Amino acid sequence: MPSIKSIITKRFAIIFALLSFIVIIAVTLGFRQLSIENAKDKATAMAEVIKAGLTAHMKSGIMENRDYFLNEIKSTYNVNNIHIIRSKEVDEQFGISTLEKVIDFNSQSVFDNKTPLFNIIEDTDKAKLQAFIPYIATDETTLNCLACHDVQKGSVLGVVEIDIDLSQYKTLSIIYIVSILLFLIIFIIFALFKSIKTINDYIVIPLDLLIKKFEHSVLHHTKIDHSHFETKELIKTVDEVNTLIEHIHAKNHQLEIKNIELNNLNLEIEQTLKETLASIGMIAEHRSKETANHVKRVGEISKLIALKLGFNEDEAELVYIASQLHDIGKIAIEDELLLKKGKLTPEEYSKVQFHAQIGYEMLRYSDRKILKASSIIALEHHEKYDGTGYPNGKQGEDIHIYGRIVAICDVLDALNSKRCYKDAWPYEDVIKYMEDQSGLHFDPKIVNIVVENKEAIREILINFKD
Incomplete structure (x- = not known):
C-alpha cells in the first residue's frame, strides 16, 4: 500500500507535468501564431508599399522599370519572391504583359472574394508564408485608381503575391521552447522536494481533519476532541474553534427567535x-x-x-x-x-x-x-x-x-x-x-x-x- 507522501508526490508530479505540457503547448502555439501574424502584417505592409510604388511608376510613365523596384523591395524586406498578377480588365485596357504572373487558383480566389489570402507551406526543415493581397480600385485616397483605369470603384485591379521565409521564426521558436522546458523541469524538481513534505505534514492532513471535525461539531452541536491533534498550535486552534462553535450555536438560536419576532x-x-x-x-x-x-x-x-x-x-x-x-x-x-x-x-x-x-x-x-x-x-x-x-x-x-x-x-x-x-x-x-x-x-x-x-x-x- 503506498504511503501518503508517495501519493501526494505522484499527484504533484502529474499536476506539474500536465502544467508543463500545457505551458509548452500554449507557448508553441502562441509563438507560432504570433510569428504567422507578424509575417502577415509584414506582407500586408509590403503590399501597400508595392501598390504605392507601382501607382507612382504608372503616373510617371516608367512601368518598364518596375522589375528593378520589385527587386529592391525583395532585397530590403528579405523575402523570397514578389509577383504582380493583373486583372483581366487591366489586361484588356493596357494589353497582356509578359512581366506579370498569370492568374492561378489562389489569385483567382482573391479576385473573386476581394480579401487577402494567406497560405502556410511547411515541410521538415522549411516553412514559408504565401500572401496574396488584392489591389482594390478606389478614389478616396491620393491613389486615385479610377483616374487611370476604366473599372468600377471597388474592383480588384490586381493581386500582389509575396513569399516570406518563416524558417528563422521556426528556429527561434525551438530555442524558446527548449529554454522554457529546461526551466520548468528544474522548477518542478525543486518545488516537489521543498513543498510536498511541508504541505503534507503541517497543512494538508491537519487542516483537512480539522475542517471535517468542525463541520461535524457545528451540525451535531458537539466539541472537537483534542486527542486527534498533536502540535501545540493545532491544539490552541481547536480550543478557539470550539469557542467559536459555542458562539455560533448561541447566536443562531437567538437569531432564529429574533427573526420570527421581527417578521411577525x-x-x-x-x-x-x-x-x-x-x-x-x-x-x-x-x-x-x-x-x-x-x-x-x-x-x-x-x-x-x-x-x-x-x-x-x-x-x-x-x-x-x-x-x-x-x-x-x-x-x-x-x-x-x-x-x-x-x-x-x-x-x-x-x-x-x-x-x-x-x-x-x-x-x-x-x-x-x-x-x-x-x-x-x-x-x-x-x-x-x-x-x-x-x-x-x-x-x-x-x-x-x-x-x-x-x-x-x-x-x-x-x-x-x-x-x-x-x-x-x-x-x-x-x-x-x-x-x-x-x-x-x-x-x-x-x-x-x-x-x-x-x-x-x-x-x-x-x-x-x-
Whole structure:
C-alpha cells in the first residue's frame, strides 16, 4: 500500500507535468501564431508599399522599370519572391504583359472574394508564408485608381503575391521552447522536494481533519476532541474553534427567535399602516360627501392598470394602497366649498385645487415607500397629459406614472358615480370619454389599457358598488 507522501508526490508530479505540457503547448502555439501574424502584417505592409510604388511608376510613365523596384523591395524586406498578377480588365485596357504572373487558383480566389489570402507551406526543415493581397480600385485616397483605369470603384485591379521565409521564426521558436522546458523541469524538481513534505505534514492532513471535525461539531452541536491533534498550535486552534462553535450555536438560536419576532412585527406594522392609510383616505372622501368605496374602487382599478403596465405584485400593491390617499388634502378645504351644490366661482375653484399641494405637504416628509408614493399621487393626480392640469401644469411623462394612473382612475369612477352635483354617466359613455381624452387629459398608453380591460374594470365597479 503506498504511503501518503508517495501519493501526494505522484499527484504533484502529474499536476506539474500536465502544467508543463500545457505551458509548452500554449507557448508553441502562441509563438507560432504570433510569428504567422507578424509575417502577415509584414506582407500586408509590403503590399501597400508595392501598390504605392507601382501607382507612382504608372503616373510617371516608367512601368518598364518596375522589375528593378520589385527587386529592391525583395532585397530590403528579405523575402523570397514578389509577383504582380493583373486583372483581366487591366489586361484588356493596357494589353497582356509578359512581366506579370498569370492568374492561378489562389489569385483567382482573391479576385473573386476581394480579401487577402494567406497560405502556410511547411515541410521538415522549411516553412514559408504565401500572401496574396488584392489591389482594390478606389478614389478616396491620393491613389486615385479610377483616374487611370476604366473599372468600377471597388474592383480588384490586381493581386500582389509575396513569399516570406518563416524558417528563422521556426528556429527561434525551438530555442524558446527548449529554454522554457529546461526551466520548468528544474522548477518542478525543486518545488516537489521543498513543498510536498511541508504541505503534507503541517497543512494538508491537519487542516483537512480539522475542517471535517468542525463541520461535524457545528451540525451535531458537539466539541472537537483534542486527542486527534498533536502540535501545540493545532491544539490552541481547536480550543478557539470550539469557542467559536459555542458562539455560533448561541447566536443562531437567538437569531432564529429574533427573526420570527421581527417578521411577525413587520407584518403587523405593514398591515396596520395599510389599514390606517385606507381609513384616512375614507375620512377625506367622507368630508366631500363621496363614499368610502370611491377610494377602494380607485385603488383596485389602479392596481389592475399597474399590473398591466408590467409592475410586479409588490409595486402594484404599493399603488393600490397609496392611491387611496389621493384626496387627503381635502381635509384642509372648507366644508362650504366641498359641499357646495352649485358651480364654484373661479376663486373657490382655485382654493379647492390647492388640496393637491396640501396633500403632498402632509405626506412628503416620510421616508416610507407607501407615504412617498402617496405624496406623489396626492400632488399629481390632477395633472393632465397635455400640460393643462394643476397644480404645476406638468406634461406627458414628466408626470409620475403613479399620478398618470390615478388621474384616469379618479375621473373614471367620478363619472361613473352619482355625486351631489351630477348623475352617474352610463359606463360606455365613460369609456368613450376616456378615449376622447387620450393624449389630452390622460396618458394614451394607460387609456389603451383601460379600453382593453373595460370589462374587468366594470366588474370592480360592480363589486365595490356604493
